[in-house]
Amino acid sequence: AARMERRRDLMTLVYGDELSPEEIASGKTRPSSADAESSQTATDGFFRVTRQDGLDEEGDQLKTSINRKALEEKWQDEELLSSLHNCFITAPVGE
């Protein structure tokens, strides 16, 4: 089933070396060079895909830089806010 197929994909990606951890974490599944360029510039909304060359200061830290404006806009969306209700005990039963 699709689930099986996706499972192998994720493991092959994580334990392979075609994609960088940042690319996998941002949902990329195909290493096709076609969008290699776009993955390099992909900011994916608010997570910055850090450059590979390790020149920058980052590289040994748990937290990634977050675009505050994009986060603010994202969490103004009523639909998203109400969908999050399901994660709480206050969620109306049966929703």
Place this chain on the structure above:
Amino acid sequence: MAPSSSSVPQQRKQILRFTSHRHLRQRLLLSLLSGKSIIISQIRPDDIHVGLRDYEINLLRLLERITNGSTVEISTTGTSFLFHPGLLPGGSYSHTCSLGRSIGYYLEVLVPLAPFCKKAFDISLFGITGEEGRDLTVDTIRTVTLPHLHIFGITENLELQIKKRGAAPLGGGQVIFRCPVVRQLKTIQFIDKGKIKKIRGVAYSTRVSPQFANRMVESARSVLNRFIPDIYLYTDVYKGEESGKSPGYGLTLVSQSTTSALHSFESLSTPPSESKTIQQTPEDIALFSARGLLEEINKGGCVDGKHQWLVLLLMALGKEDVGKCLMGDLTSHTIQFLRDMVTFFGVKFKLTPVQSDSSTEKTSTGEVMVSCVGIGYSNVNKSMA
């Protein structure tokens, strides 16, 4: 899949090689736990400040002090070093951290090492208790990191006391971390994330008006109240001697579910000299923290995103049983950690994406069920030394 049991001396000949300053601490950590020596080269070779930073050298010296028989050989240019890991005797230590990084940078290595010492471990750490952006604050370590150890049965005499707070850049803070010794880790089956029943948090400030903390609490409530009534945000206002040398304030938030799944997010003020933008208001900090928490909750799973690596490590080191855990979106740090664990321990996890409605264009891995067979890591230091 379980590799041969790694008795330390025999491993010395096998030296693993890595490059760049990236993921430096997890390689030191995995080296110490596996007993395998490492060489890390090409550390910032063409940066204006070539080689290891002072806070990295400070960490290497700390690791030398809390182990028996570790040797560190740093090249003259500081762009590479050889590390032979020693044993972990435990005992009491005191260490002044470099001001280049906060205390969390050091605790993120000490917390996963401490349970594997021969004797109980405690250390007093001096420095910056929290800094925006890179490392966990001492508040997150106390309220999120240590509870993640509870899942594996590490509970009694496990604590982090915040004696003095110290904001960036001048620090002046102090914490005491205590950890018991663990014979063997519990195998976990943490697959039900439950429903979030409460939110706790700490609004702290040093050398600024105490009103800042209250303003942060109110702003955070304005975002979170609609989800759950049970929100309690402590205000922790330090003045005088225990407030360190720099003004600063921040808010750490933690959500807990009916099955004790934790998610957390935090934000702090950036020191005026560093940040080009005007220093944020308490409201900015609190709104960002609250929205960040919603973001973390939205990623799902039973484990906080910044602690996936710790749970994966302790699952791999557990008894030779099948451990399972539901995780939210895997972070890039987690994925690199999974790769490094294969290098050091030969342990591979089964990763099963949870079928979510993949109609929307994927911007993350989605929730993933992880499972593995523990390598039956017995506390080498306890039996050997």
